[in-house]
Every structure is written in structure tokens, then in C-alpha cells.
Amino acid sequence: MTALEQTNGSNGTPLLEVRHVKKYFPIKKGVMQREVARVHAVDDVSFTVREGETLGLVGESGCGKSTLGRTVVRLLEPTDGEIIFQGTPIQRLGTRRLRPLRREMQMVFQDPYASLNPRKRVGTIVSDPMRIHGLGSRADQKRRVGEILETVGLSPEHYNRFPHEFSGGQRQRIGIARALALRPKLIVADEPVSALDVSIQSQMLNLLDDLQRELQLTYIFVAHDLGVVRHVSDRIAVMYLGKIVELSPAEELYTRPIMPYTEALLSAVPIPDPDLAEKRERIVLEGDVPSPINPPSGCRFHPRCRYATDVCRQTEPPLVDYGNSHFAACHHPLNVDQETLQRAGVAEEHSSAEADGTALPQDA
Amino acid sequence: MAEQLLEVNDLKVQFATEDGIVQAVSGISFKLEKGKVLGIVGESGSGKSVTAMTLMGLTRGVNARFEGEVLYKGTDLLKVSDKELQDYRGNELGMIFQDPMTSLNPVYRIGEQIAEAIRAHEKVDKRTARSRAIELLRQVGIPNPENRVDDFPHQFSGGMRQRAMIAMALSCNPSILIADEPTTALDVTIQAQIVDLVSRLKDDFDSAVVFITHDLGVIAEIADEIIVMYAGRVVERGSKRDIFYDPQMPYTWGLLGSIPRLDRPRAERLHTIEGMPPSLINLPEGCKFRPRCPHAFEKCMQEPELENRVEAPGHLDRCWLDVEYKRSRRDETITGGTVEAA
Numbered sequence: 001m002t003a004l005e006q007t008n009g010s011n012g013t014p015l016l017e018v019r020h021v022k023k024y025f026p027i028k029k030g031v032m033q034r035e036v037a038r039v040h041a042v043d044d045v046s047f048t049v050r051e052g053e054t055l056g057l058v059g060e061s062g063c064g065k066s067t068l069g070r071t072v073v074r075l076l077e078p079t080d081g082e083i084i085f086q087g088t089p090i091q092r093l094g095t096r097r098l099r100p101l102r103r104e105m106q107m108v109f110q111d112p113y114a115s116l117n118p119r120k121r122v123g124t125i126v127s128d129p130m131r132i133h134g135l136g137s138r139a140d141q142k143r144r145v146g147e148i149l150e151t152v153g154l155s156p157e158h159y160n161r162f163p164h165e166f167s168g169g170q171r172q173r174i175g176i177a178r179a180l181a182l183r184p185k186l187i188v189a190d191e192p193v194s195a196l197d198v199s200i201q202s203q204m205l206n207l208l209d210d211l212q213r214e215l216q217l218t219y220i221f222v223a224h225d226l227g228v229v230r231h232v233s234d235r236i237a238v239m240y241l242g243k244i245v246e247l248s249p250a251e252e253l254y255t256r257p258i259m260p261y262t263e264a265l266l267s268a269v270p271i272p273d274p275d276l277a278e279k280r281e282r283i284v285l286e287g288d289v290p291s292p293i294n295p296p297s298g299c300r301f302h303p304r305c306r307y308a309t310d311v312c313r314q315t316e317p318p319l320v321d322y323g324n325s326h327f328a329a330c331h332h333p334l335n336v337d338q339e340t341l342q343r344a345g346v347a348e349e350h351s352s353a354e355a356d357g358t359a360l361p362q363d364a
Numbered sequence: 365m366a367e368q369l370l371e372v373n374d375l376k377v378q379f380a381t382e383d384g385i386v387q388a389v390s391g392i393s394f395k396l397e398k399g400k401v402l403g404i405v406g407e408s409g410s411g412k413s414v415t416a417m418t419l420m421g422l423t424r425g426v427n428a429r430f431e432g433e434v435l436y437k438g439t440d441l442l443k444v445s446d447k448e449l450q451d452y453r454g455n456e457l458g459m460i461f462q463d464p465m466t467s468l469n470p471v472y473r474i475g476e477q478i479a480e481a482i483r484a485h486e487k488v489d490k491r492t493a494r495s496r497a498i499e500l501l502r503q504v505g506i507p508n509p510e511n512r513v514d515d516f517p518h519q520f521s522g523g524m525r526q527r528a529m530i531a532m533a534l535s536c537n538p539s540i541l542i543a544d545e546p547t548t549a550l551d552v553t554i555q556a557q558i559v560d561l562v563s564r565l566k567d568d569f570d571s572a573v574v575f576i577t578h579d580l581g582v583i584a585e586i587a588d589e590i591i592v593m594y595a596g597r598v599v600e601r602g603s604k605r606d607i608f609y610d611p612q613m614p615y616t617w618g619l620l621g622s623i624p625r626l627d628r629p630r631a632e633r634l635h636t637i638e639g640m641p642p643s644l645i646n647l648p649e650g651c652k653f654r655p656r657c658p659h660a661f662e663k664c665m666q667e668p669e670l671e672n673r674v675e676a677p678g679h680l681d682r683c684w685l686d687v688e689y690k691r692s693r694r695d696e697t698i699t700g701g702t703v704e705a706a
Contacts, residue, residue, distance in 0.1 A: 060551040061522070167640055168408075197407040198578060199637035202622040206633055224551060231624035231634065254626060268556040270581030271627045272620065274604050277584045284560060285553045287507075288521040 014084075015186060015218050016049040016072065021081030021091075023064070023071050027293070040292045041067040043242035044081070046319075049186070054212065054219040056233030056250065058226060058265070062289050064242040069188045069222045073105045074098060085186075103133055106179035110191035112171035116163040122149070122174055123159035129181040148177045151214075153207060169200035173207070180211070188220045193228060205231060226269050230254055235325070238262050241292055241300040244319065248326040256335040258328035261301045299331065307332040320344050369437060369539050369572050370396040370419070376431035377411075377418050384645040388414040390596040391432070394589075396540065401566065401573040403587030403604075405580060405619070409641050411596035412576045416544045418442075419574070420459050421449045436540075455485050458533030462545035464525035468517040474501075474528050475513030481535045500531040503568070504561060523554035530561065534569055541566065542574045547582060559586055580619060584608060589678075592616050595642055595652035598670055602679035612674060612681035612690060615653045617697040628699065635697050651682065659685055659693065 023042040026035040041064045049055045057065040070076045072083055074090060083091045090101060106129075109115035116125055126148060127141045136144065146156035152173040163171055172192060179187055189208070193201040205228065211217055223229050229236055229250075236253050238246040238261065246259040257263045264283040271277050285304050290296055296303050302312040309332070317329045322336055322344050333341070377389040389411040396402050406412045417423045419434055421441060434441040436456060441449065453459075461467040469477060478500060479493035488496070494513065501509035504527040517525055526546060533541060543562060547555040563586055566573050575586055583590060583604075590607040592600040592615065600613040611617055621635030639656045642648050648655050650665040657664070663684045670680045674687055683690070 060553060198619060198622045199407060202634035203636045206636060227624040227626050230626065231630060265553060268552040269626055270579065270585050272580035272584045272623060273627055274584045274608050276627055282556060284556050288523055
């Protein structure tokens with residue numbers, strides 16, 4: 001449904017626009033707490049989220065995907081850049097002016113054990129957002145909590161129970177219920193299923209899918225599992241060391257990855273089919289993600305990239321449009337024909353890179 | 365036939381708790397030969413980790429009761445004293461744990477921790493142990509091991525810590541390596557490195573591996589034989605091909621169908637296994653999967669034995685359903701019908 005709308009690209013008005021957002025964390029040392037370095041957690045990221053779509057954010061741990069998710073809903077203060085929610089720039093709004101907007105954007109957290117207050121009852125946990133925003137009377141709130149609990153597959157009788165009485169999957173449902181309490185438009189889900197068993201994980205993914213359809217929700221779905229992200233997303237942004245390195249319609253990312261990092265990431269996903277697993281060529285990335293304190297020069301992926309050349313070490317590749325709303329930042333794009341390269345204007349800028357690019361082995 | 369290293373016969377593990385008796389493992393049997401990888405899959409609470417820890421004697425305690433046998437080269441490890449068990453741990457059986465963050469001691473240097481493991485089992489001086497530690501770190505792929513040996517765990521990344529754990533587990537050349545969810549806490553790219561490493565080291569060190577995971581993708585890459593556990597029982601056992609291409613247990617279908625897969629077209633909806641795994645204190649009557657099984661019928665009120673019901677001789681399952689019926693129905697669950705549509 002949403003996928004169709006997306007590819008038509010017609011009725012998707014932007015709900016959230018993120019422009020050149022940066023989030024640096026200072027590292028302080030000594031008695032004076034002098035700033036000695038900065039962690040470049042999110043470094044100049046721009047994207048748009050359209051109404052009703054799901055944008056997946058993937059990447060390895062430490063790539064800044066969670067920080068980005070938290071920054072766009074202002075749980076973290078952006079160091080620089082603009083965040084425009086429903087036409088209002090919110091990056092510098094004060095607490096009071098931000099509060100009504102907070103109703104529109106909610107979060108679901110990763111750890112269903114740590115994100116619920118163990119001393120509060122389920123009813124309080126889910127109704128607190130309504131109390132804070134002064135919505136309805138006590139009785140209204142209670143009725144609404146019952147409704148929401150049913151929507152997420154729990155029962156209104158669970159109102160007076162404590163979180164410890166629930167299993168991991170049920171707790172995650174409580175977390176989702178709390179996020180839904182204010183009827184938000186945007187939900188940022190930060191690894192909502194990675195702490196759950198596979199059978200519970202699929203229940204949760206189906207639930208999120210149903211809720212999106214019923215309540216016209218927009219999701220930013222942060223996850224490291226590429227299978228899960230493909231299942232839920234309309235578009236996917238791949239992050240590496242604080243940058244978006246590829247942004248593409250979901251299916252296209254899997255059939256035609258342009259950035260070598262995406263290709264490697266996809267090839268590392270184990271496939272539950274022994275014959276296919278054996279036949280498949282696996283690109284094993286050497287080493288770990290470099291430190292975001294001193295990111296590598298040029299393309300941040302170059303030390304681990306098997307196609308890297310001098311240009312990658314020196315110049316940072318811009319995020320280039322390869323058509324069909326498929327963007328990638330790479331000097332040696334994969335799976336791109338000559339014509340698209342020229343249209344994208346990469347050919348002139350990096351003529352040496354283009355020659356290499358066509359000689360690259362193509363993935364079947 | 366290769367040398368048989370380990371034979372587990374009808375192992376049962378129970379823990380007495382305030383709430384009642386937890387039947388963590390209720391009758392698991394398998395054999396492990398040199399050079400093989402046995403994969404154990406299951407969800408949380410299926411008893412897979414308790415099985416692994418029992419092999420190492422790590423579940424011993426006043427509230428634990430064991431039945432059955434764990435025969436390592438003919439010796440029953442359940443019967444040996446705690447002191448004798450020390451000679452087996454590390455020397456004969458090495459273990460890698462899930463969480464490389466918490467299983468290394470943060471206040472000791474990596475090299476000291478590996479050397480300590482070596483010196484616990486062999487009479488060697490500190491210098492020799494240290495150079496062995498450096499050699500091991502090199503073998504598990506830590507770059508520049510001469511310098512990194514003096515690092516503290518916090519100076520290592522998650523993948524490197526897991527490599528250090530593997531180095532420690534291998535320090536005394538164990539015949540069996542038990543890996544309990546060794547890749548779960550890691551990113552896919554690092555996971556691929558560790559899976560490759562474990563299968564390479566298995567050959568280098570001439571050992572066998574028990575690989576425990578909930579990830580069927582990882583199992584498909586590494587295992588020779590697979591055990592599927594549910595509620596403390598083996599519900600299906602067979603070669604890798606048996607389990608992936610001719611699965612007999614509806615629970616196994618459910619697991620296969622629940623994962624969003626990259627090798628198939630995107631499913632409109634994922635298959636779900638309704639409900640939750642049962643409490644191990646209060647197990648349901650009959651087949652333990654019955655309350656969640658869409659194919660359950662009257663006969664399922666009796667628990668089926670783990671038996672061979674198909675042509676392949678080593679392929680065992682616990683399901684009353686007719687084999688032909690199962691073969692005709694299972695694709696609805698596993699592929700959600702996408703294959704027919706294609």
C-alpha cells in the first residue's frame with residue numbers, strides 16, 4: 001500500500017525535513033573540562049520523510065543511526081542544521097513551544113526491560129503522556145488506555161499490572177501503546193524488535209504494519225537487521241560513521257546497491273538456506289568501523305573498501321542522485337550504467353573513477 | 365568414521381526454585397564427532413544455553429538435579445568431582461559466551477587473562493604463557509598482537525573482544541569448542557568474520573564445535589547437524605539439509621517463516637507463531653508445542669517420542685502429523701505462499 005504510493009511519489013507531502021543536521025558530542029578532559037575532541041556521531045545528514053511512509057535507517061553499531069533518530073525528535077540537541085516538522089523549524093524551539101509538537105512525534109525504544117518504569121503500573125505508564133499534555137478527564141484517559149491496550153494486542157485488564165509481570169514481547173507492546181497514547185503522526189522506533197525472539201519479532205512487525213495502516217502513521221525505523229528493515233521500509237537510508245552513504249527505495253537497495261558498503265553489508269547477512277549460502281559470494285569486510293572521533297579522510301569507508309583508490313582517500317564523495325530517488329555517495333558506484341552516470345554528472349567530475357566503475361564486477 | 369568425542373544420553377536438568385521445579389532440559393541426546401559442527405537452535409527459554417553450560421559443568425549447584433549421561437571420550441562428566449572437572453574445562457572443552465563485554469574482566473589486560481587460562485592448565489612460566497597468548501591473538505586475527513596483548517578489554521571493539529574470548533577458549537587446544545550465541549551481540553559484518561573464524565579454527569585445531577544460536581541464517585552457514593529445541597526438548601534433529609529442505613516439525617516451519625528473508629521477495633505479512641513459549645514450571649500436557657500449533661489435533665494430547673518418521677535415517681522429529689500431509693502444508697507457513705504466487 002504505502003510502497004505503491006511511495007513509488008508513485010505523488011501524495012507524499014513531507015512530514016519531516018532534516019537539513020544538514022550535525023550532532024557532535026564533546027570529549028572533555030582535565031579540571032577545566034576543556035573540550036579536547038569531538039565525537040562526530042551525526043555529520044551533515046539531510047533527508048525527508050513523507051507522510052505515511054516508513055524510512056529505515058540501517059548501519060553498524062556506532063554509525064550514528066540511534067543518535068540521528070533521537071536528534072530529529074529533539075531528545076538530543078542538534079549541534080547544527082535544521083529540522084523541519086510539518087513546516088515548522090524545531091531545532092531551536094524552547095521547551096514550551098516544543099511541547100505541543102512532541103504530541104505529534106513519539107519514540108519506541110529498543111530495550112523493553114529498561115524503557116518502562118518498573119514501579120509504575122501499565123495504566124499509569126500509558127496514560128502519563130495524556131496527563132502531561134492535559135488531554136481529557138481522568139475517566140477519558142482511562143477509557144483511552146483500555147482502547148490502546150486492545151489496539152496493541154493486550155487486554156484492558158492489564159491496566160493495574162506492573163511491567164515485570166509481562167514477557168519481553170508484551171512489554172514492547174506496552175512501549176508501543178505509550179507511544180500511541182497521544183495519537184502521534186511520527187513514530188521513531190529505535191531497534192524495536194532486536195531484543196525479541198524471532199517468533200515474537202514477527203508478531204511485532206505485523207503489529208507495527210497494522211497500526212501504520214489503521215492510524216496513518218509515519219515511521220522512522222532504526223535497525224541493524226537488514227532483513228527486518230527491508231520488510232518494514234518504503235525507503236532505506238544506509239549510514240556509515242555519521243553520514244548517509246546511500247538512500248534508496250527499499251527493494252532497489254537490495255537488488256541494485258550502488259555504494260560498496262551497502263553491497264558488503266548485504267552480503268554479510270546470513271541466509272537461512274544452506275545451498276544459497278554456499279553459492280553466494282561473501283564480501284568479508286576487514287577490521288572494524290573506525291573511530292568517529294577522527295573519521296578517515298575523503299570517503300569514510302575507504303580503509304575497508306575493496307574498490308578504494310586515491311580519489312577516495314582525498315575527496316569526500318557527495319550524495320549523488322542516480323534517478324528513481326536513489327542516492328549514493330561513492331566515487332566508484334556499482335550497478336550503474338554509463339548513461340545514468342552521465343545524467344548524474346559524476347562522469348565529468350571523476351573521469352578516472354568512472355573508468356574504474358564500469359570495470360567493476362557486477363553482482364548477479 | 366571419525367572419532368566420537370561426545371555422547372549425550374537423555375540429559376535432563378531441573379532447577380528447584382521458589383516458584384516450583386523448572387524443567388530446563390528434559391531429555392536431550394546427541395553425538396559429536398571430531399571435525400563436525402552441531403548447531404542447536406531455539407528461542408529464549410528453550411534450554412539451549414542450559415544444555416551448553418551443563419556440558420561444561422557450569423550449572424552445578426545445590427538446587428540443580430541432573431539425569432542422564434554426558435560422556436566425553438567415555439567419561440561421564442556429570443559424575444566427576446568438581447576438582448576433576450577443572451581438568452576438562454579449558455583443556456578438553458572450551459567455551460565462548462554470548463556477551464564479550466561482560467565475560468572479560470575489565471581490570472586485567474587481555475594478555476594476562478589469556479595467560480592465566482594457559483597457566484591454570486599447564487606448568488609454564490609467565491613469559492611462555494605470554495608469548496602463547498600473542499600467538500593465539502594472531503591466530504584469531506587481532507592485528508598487531510604484540511602491542512594489543514597489553515590492552516584492557518575496553519580498548520577492544522566488540523568483535524575484537526569476541527576474538528579474544530575465542531583465543532582464550534582455544535588456549536589449551538580443547539577438543540570441543542562450545543559457542544553459546546557467539547555472534548548475537550555483534551554487527552552482521554563482524555558476525556560474518558567470527559563465523560568464518562570459528563569454522564577455520566575448527567580445522568586448524570582439529571576440534572568439534574557445538575554452536576548455539578537463535579539465528580537460522582548463521583546455522584545454515586556453519587552447522588553439519590542441527591538440533592531444534594523447544595521447551596527443554598529436542599523437537600527435531602537432522603542434517604542441515606533435512607532441517608532446511610524437509611522440516612517435519614510445525615515449530616521449525618514457524619521459525620523458518622518468521623524471519624524476514626533477503627533471498628525471497630518481500631512478504632506482505634510475516635508468519636507468526638501465535639502466543640508465547642510455555643513456562644518451564646508449568647508445561648502443557650502432551651506435545652509442548654500443541655497450544656501454539658495451528659495443525660494440532662486430538663492425538664497431540666499425548667506427547668510424541670523423538671522418532672525417525674521419514675526416509676532420511678538420522679532425521680528425527682516429535683510430531684504426530686502424517687508426513688505427506690506435512691509436506692503438502694508446510695510451505696504456507698515457511699514461505700507464506702509467496703512461492704506459489706511467483
